[in-house]
Amino acid sequence: MTRPLRLSVQGIRKSFGGLEVLKGISLDARDGDVISILGASGSGKSTFLRCINLLETPDAGTVTVDGETIEMTVKRGHAVARSQAQVDRIRSELGMVFQSFNLWSHMTILDNVIEGPMRVLKRPRAECVAEAEALLEKVGISDKRGHFPAHLSGGQQQRAAIARALAMRPKVMLFDEPTSALDPELVGEVLRVMRALAEEGMTMLVVTHEMSFARDVSNRVVFLDKGLVAQEGVPAEMFGAGAEPRFRQFIGHFGA
Amino acid sequence: MTRPLRLSVQGIRKSFGGLEVLKGISLDARDGDVISILGASGSGKSTFLRCINLLETPDAGTVTVDGETIEMTVKRGHAVARSQAQVDRIRSELGMVFQSFNLWSHMTILDNVIEGPMRVLKRPRAECVAEAEALLEKVGISDKRGHFPAHLSGGQQQRAAIARALAMRPKVMLFDEPTSALDPELVGEVLRVMRALAEEGMTMLVVTHEMSFARDVSNRVVFLDKGLVAQEGVPAEMFGAGAEPRFRQFIGHFGA
Amino acid sequence: KEWKTVTITLEGAYAPWNLTNPDGTLGGFEPELAAYLCEHMKVECKLVASDWDSMITSLNAGKFDVIMDAMSITEERQKIIDFSVPYAHTHAAFATLNDSDLAGVEGTGTVVKMLPDYSGADAQIEAMRKAFEGKTIGIQAATVYAKFIYDKFGDIATVREFKTGAKRDLDLESGRIDLAFDDAVYLKAAFEKAGAPMGFTGPEIGGTIFGIGEGLGLRKADTDLKAMFDKAIEAALADGTVATLSQKWFKTDVTP
Amino acid sequence: MDIPFLLSTLQTLLAALPTTLALFFSSISLGFLLALGLVWMRVGQNRFLRGFARSYIFVFRGSPLLIQMFLVYYGLGQFGVMRQSFVWPVLREPFACAVLSLALCTAGYTAEIFRSGLRAVSPREVEAARAIGMSGQLLVRRIIAPIAFRHALPAYSTEIVLMVKSTALASLVTVSEVTGVAQRLISQTYRTMEVFLCAALIYLALNFILLQLVALLERRLSAHRRGPPSPGLPSLPVPEAGPA
Amino acid sequence: MSILTILGFGPTGWGGLLLVALLTTLAVTLVSLVIGAVIGTALAAAKLSGSRLLRLLGGTYSTVFRGVPELLVIYLVYFGGSSAVTAIGGAFGYEGFLGLPSFLAGALAVGLISGAYQGEVYRGAFLAIVPGEIEAARAIGMNKAMRLRRILVPQVLRFALPGLGNVWQLSLKDSALVSVTGLAEIMRTSQVAAGSTRQYFLFYIVGGVLFLLLTSVSGQIFEAAEKRTGRSLAAGIGRN
Numbered sequence A, B: 001m002t003r004p005l006r007l008s009v010q011g012i013r014k015s016f017g018g019l020e021v022l023k024g025i026s027l028d029a030r031d032g033d034v035i036s037i038l039g040a041s042g043s044g045k046s047t048f049l050r051c052i053n054l055l056e057t058p059d060a061g062t063v064t065v066d067g068e069t070i071e072m073t074v075k076r077g078h079a080v081a082r083s084q085a086q087v088d089r090i091r092s093e094l095g096m097v098f099q100s101f102n103l104w105s106h107m108t109i110l111d112n113v114i115e116g117p118m119r120v121l122k123r124p125r126a127e128c129v130a131e132a133e134a135l136l137e138k139v140g141i142s143d144k145r146g147h148f149p150a151h152l153s154g155g156q157q158q159r160a161a162i163a164r165a166l167a168m169r170p171k172v173m174l175f176d177e178p179t180s181a182l183d184p185e186l187v188g189e190v191l192r193v194m195r196a197l198a199e200e201g202m203t204m205l206v207v208t209h210e211m212s213f214a215r216d217v218s219n220r221v222v223f224l225d226k227g228l229v230a231q232e233g234v235p236a237e238m239f240g241a242g243a244e245p246r247f248r249q250f251i252g253h254f255g256a
Numbered sequence C: 001k002e003w004k005t006v007t008i009t010l011e012g013a014y015a016p017w018n019l020t021n022p023d024g025t026l027g028g029f030e031p032e033l034a035a036y037l038c039e040h041m042k043v044e045c046k047l048v049a050s051d052w053d054s055m056i057t058s059l060n061a062g063k064f065d066v067i068m069d070a071m072s073i074t075e076e077r078q079k080i081i082d083f084s085v086p087y088a089h090t091h092a093a094f095a096t097l098n099d100s101d102l103a104g105v106e107g108t109g110t111v112v113k114m115l116p117d118y119s120g121a122d123a124q125i126e127a128m129r130k131a132f133e134g135k136t137i138g139i140q141a142a143t144v145y146a147k148f149i150y151d152k153f154g155d156i157a158t159v160r161e162f163k164t165g166a167k168r169d170l171d172l173e174s175g176r177i178d179l180a181f182d183d184a185v186y187l188k189a190a191f192e193k194a195g196a197p198m199g200f201t202g203p204e205i206g207g208t209i210f211g212i213g214e215g216l217g218l219r220k221a222d223t224d225l226k227a228m229f230d231k232a233i234e235a236a237l238a239d240g241t242v243a244t245l246s247q248k249w250f251k252t253d254v255t256p
Numbered sequence D: 001m002d003i004p005f006l007l008s009t010l011q012t013l014l015a016a017l018p019t020t021l022a023l024f025f026s027s028i029s030l031g032f033l034l035a036l037g038l039v040w041m042r043v044g045q046n047r048f049l050r051g052f053a054r055s056y057i058f059v060f061r062g063s064p065l066l067i068q069m070f071l072v073y074y075g076l077g078q079f080g081v082m083r084q085s086f087v088w089p090v091l092r093e094p095f096a097c098a099v100l101s102l103a104l105c106t107a108g109y110t111a112e113i114f115r116s117g118l119r120a121v122s123p124r125e126v127e128a129a130r131a132i133g134m135s136g137q138l139l140v141r142r143i144i145a146p147i148a149f150r151h152a153l154p155a156y157s158t159e160i161v162l163m164v165k166s167t168a169l170a171s172l173v174t175v176s177e178v179t180g181v182a183q184r185l186i187s188q189t190y191r192t193m194e195v196f197l198c199a200a201l202i203y204l205a206l207n208f209i210l211l212q213l214v215a216l217l218e219r220r221l222s223a224h225r226r227g228p229p230s231p232g233l234p235s236l237p238v239p240e241a242g243p244a
Numbered sequence E: 001m002s003i004l005t006i007l008g009f010g011p012t013g014w015g016g017l018l019l020v021a022l023l024t025t026l027a028v029t030l031v032s033l034v035i036g037a038v039i040g041t042a043l044a045a046a047k048l049s050g051s052r053l054l055r056l057l058g059g060t061y062s063t064v065f066r067g068v069p070e071l072l073v074i075y076l077v078y079f080g081g082s083s084a085v086t087a088i089g090g091a092f093g094y095e096g097f098l099g100l101p102s103f104l105a106g107a108l109a110v111g112l113i114s115g116a117y118q119g120e121v122y123r124g125a126f127l128a129i130v131p132g133e134i135e136a137a138r139a140i141g142m143n144k145a146m147r148l149r150r151i152l153v154p155q156v157l158r159f160a161l162p163g164l165g166n167v168w169q170l171s172l173k174d175s176a177l178v179s180v181t182g183l184a185e186i187m188r189t190s191q192v193a194a195g196s197t198r199q200y201f202l203f204y205i206v207g208g209v210l211f212l213l214l215t216s217v218s219g220q221i222f223e224a225a226e227k228r229t230g231r232s233l234a235a236g237i238g239r240n
């Protein structure tokens, strides 16, 4: 039994000026996959994630979400999406959690969470509020719903950001180093929430430096190096004795 | 043969609001003494040093520098110096080096060093410049004389601050944790300069957490605890087997 | 164009020609005459206050239709705007404080007639030039009197321009200026309100030097309006209205 | 467009520029000194002086300059006592009154600007100066004032522009500076737009030049905020030796 | 006549006129704030735009309107504005004059100046927005208009409020200069009353006090508003 394909990325390329950051990357995520993306700083992990929901426009390649392929065209020598409306719809199906949370600072936590469902999905307010409260409960910060982001700790802000992304009922969640802006003390809070999501069967792509998460929670690990997928496999293999030398070196003492 | 008394502090008391920080501290420094002042955080080491040159006004006690006692009086229930001119003169005889360097940010390093001799001691500029250059040479940053403090590393800034204090030809140098704002790498630079000063016979009071400095360089160690001198002696005794239990505990693994 | 409503401007601060009441309404000789004229022409009139020195510019910019502010009919002005037939004719004179040594200059109390080329009273002008040498004369800016003073006294006295007559009178009273030159009936009324006794000095200057009298200022294009006002003014002169109002406000007859 | 008229207008107006400049420089200098006094009171220990400075700043920043100017010029002149007093020779002159009211007003603004500059002075640098025996005015002159002034300079340059513009109000108390002369020209020629445009041009140019000068000063005073001298160049020349 | 009678609301008192003048000043300033907001927004957009031409135009506008004396701007708008309106009217076949009433001319002039300052305020506020928050809005699929309305504008307003308070105070005081167009605001009414009663000192003081009243009351309103919107900024504890 193959699980349905949630996200399929084929041959993504991206250059900044003269620098070719992604040289053709492909990746499929099926329902319930938790894929960890590892790689050295500057290897293009963030760029890859941002190309998926078109926060960066890829120079080449296709992105297909739940069977729908984002249509691209070329305008004045640059690749652009054919329809902004389609991009907006696809984006609303991909939940993104940023390294620096990026909560809207002028809204309370509850307003942050209901903003998307209400304004983008145009669902009735009462329903959004009920669901938002359930989500805040789930990530463990329901007592903070009336506070502004500036009044929360980093870990609480990141959990709010996860709740905000979940409120859109995304088909795939994209995490870009969700814990690396946090003090070591606070990392645990966020990882616990992500672990719970994974157990519930949420499809997730996670750029992370948390090797324990990659090894223990994800069912697939992708290692990027020099703009290409250098190695890919299940954690047991990758972290086991059979790992490639480049990757071994990367994981360093953790692998030891 | 007793060396001349450079600094004599008798029965210094100081309270902040209700909190009595110094409960009567006395200390004599003779020519060439290098006295390390140790104590837990909050034990009043900085306050003691600041009382000596009246950056804090002590509630009781006397400070005598090279035979001249700072005259105190009581105004509206507070102890104050009788004459600001006398305080200024005594201060110019006590070189102070702060934890956070406190160089004047709007002046070049050279200007920082010649400012005191020129403006306070009213010595001719040419003479001050010549002496300043010699001092900068001595602390090893003569190539930085035209730079502004913001362009120097912490260790360089602290060495410039030492040169600035030395330029006043002080009778006693007071150091308040001169290395604790520095990266471990930079600490060495500053300690080297202080060690050289000690060898030249400069009278020094040093508040420090550098046990190796206290043990190897100073000829007397004073341990402050709860606003009093808890123990005092030559380093060999203090760091030896005969140390008091409180001090042993304080120096912890270093003493072990 | 059918004239149903006409907007007339006055300064509202040139008593008794025109003045402002505490309730904000405009009163004085001209508002009452205007009421008669408008009644006669069967048009509705609106009185608005505006600054003297920009009245002609404002008229031509269309801010209002008629200027009624003791404006002398002169050739200079006739180049820019049109005038109705005169509804008054008054003299101009110098004023000074009674206790000043400039009081009672030769010719005080008499009237001389001068022509637009400044001829007709050479001896009297010469006497005044001698008396006023080195003094300060205050005039209202942008008046015919200003030009006269600059031409005949500018070389021997300091001339100072004021935005309003009232402000000038205040400076005469306070001694900042020695002399004021203005419309005689205006000055006479000002003497009564002044805080210090003052009066005319030197002869009153009549004749056609300051024009053939005071008329309404109109835009050149509004010939129909001029015709209407001309007829109305002639009626007011013929039936004695002007004379009556003149006695009421000026205590003298100003009919041209 | 009537170029000869514009040129002759410009020429007439430029003749009044010295008056405008005199107004500006006298009032900005006087205001500067007053502001120093106000700041001293405002940050001092004396409660009465502090209260006075606070109310002064409130009043002079909270009401229009025009009213202040009229009050000084016409308001004070109304009182016999004023006219008998020793200040009358000064208040008698419109120019002096204009300078006085401009200075009083800018002093309020400048005091606030300098106060915020003072807050930028690190107490640690002050302490370091005390520790070598500096106190009183030496401390202020050498350490506090230079740091505070450098910090206040950008805000002060804005105030300078506002002051240049404010000198135009002096025409309303009979001083014939550029705007006053412009108004006289208009009453003679009735060519409002052209004359005012010429005047506007003069003020713009004046402000532009002043801002350039401030920027120059700012660059000179902010060497310590820029990057370090590049290694290729020799370090700063050693100041000439000579008598202090 | 006692001071109370002169300042009172009776038939010989100037109280009524002064009250009207106070409201006129307030109205001029309010209208100018709105005009300035429109201009300021356009100006900030121009200065932040990618087009060099627009940036140049924006820069020129703010230099000119911050560098020319307010009095001149008011005169230029009062006279020049009328000619312009008349010319436009003429182009549409309207005969005669289309005057710009002194209220509108005054508010427009003060608004043009206010716009130059507001432009700077909005530009600064825009630059204070954390770019990540805009990106987060894009990431959940908000379109441009929605991002503008829901994220950008509220944040710009929040950051701009203190600056707007300063501009408001500036405009309040600039409005005193509109008196030269004959508009009976506080300044002009004080002058007329002073001239009529010869109580110069009294009425200038009264005028000054009225302005102080306006500046301090509005200052407090702005402070309260800042406190409200600043809730999300303060490091204090959130309400609710």
Ligand SMILES: Nc1ncnc2c1ncn2[C@@H]1O[C@H](COP(=O)(O)OP(=O)(O)OP(=O)(O)O)[C@@H](O)[C@H]1O
Pocket (backbone or CB within 6 Å): A016, A017, A021, A039, A040, A041, A042, A043, A044, A045, A046, A047, A048
């Ligand atoms: N907008 C941009 N313009 C120019 N270069 C960029 C841009 N974004 C990223 N880059 C460059 O692309 C390369 C990859 O960046 P990316 O942020 O994707 O790396 P990363 O793997 O996420 O690194 P890290 O672990 O530090 O987050 C880097 O060299 C970076 O400098």
Ligand SMILES: Nc1ncnc2c1ncn2[C@@H]1O[C@H](COP(=O)(O)OP(=O)(O)OP(=O)(O)O)[C@@H](O)[C@H]1O
Pocket (backbone or CB within 6 Å): B016, B017, B021, B039, B040, B041, B042, B043, B044, B045, B046, B047, B048
């Ligand atoms: N200006 C002040 N006002 C109030 N309390 C003060 C002040 N300065 C110091 N204290 C208090 O006095 C006590 C002693 O402070 P001090 O700075 O002298 O300690 P210390 O021994 O230098 O500590 P550390 O090693 O942390 O520098 C502390 O409890 C401190 O909080």
Ligand SMILES: [Mg+2]
Pocket (backbone or CB within 6 Å): A045, A046, A047, A177
């Ligand atoms: Mg990254």
Ligand SMILES: [Mg+2]
Pocket (backbone or CB within 6 Å): B045, B046, B047, B177
């Ligand atoms: Mg300390």
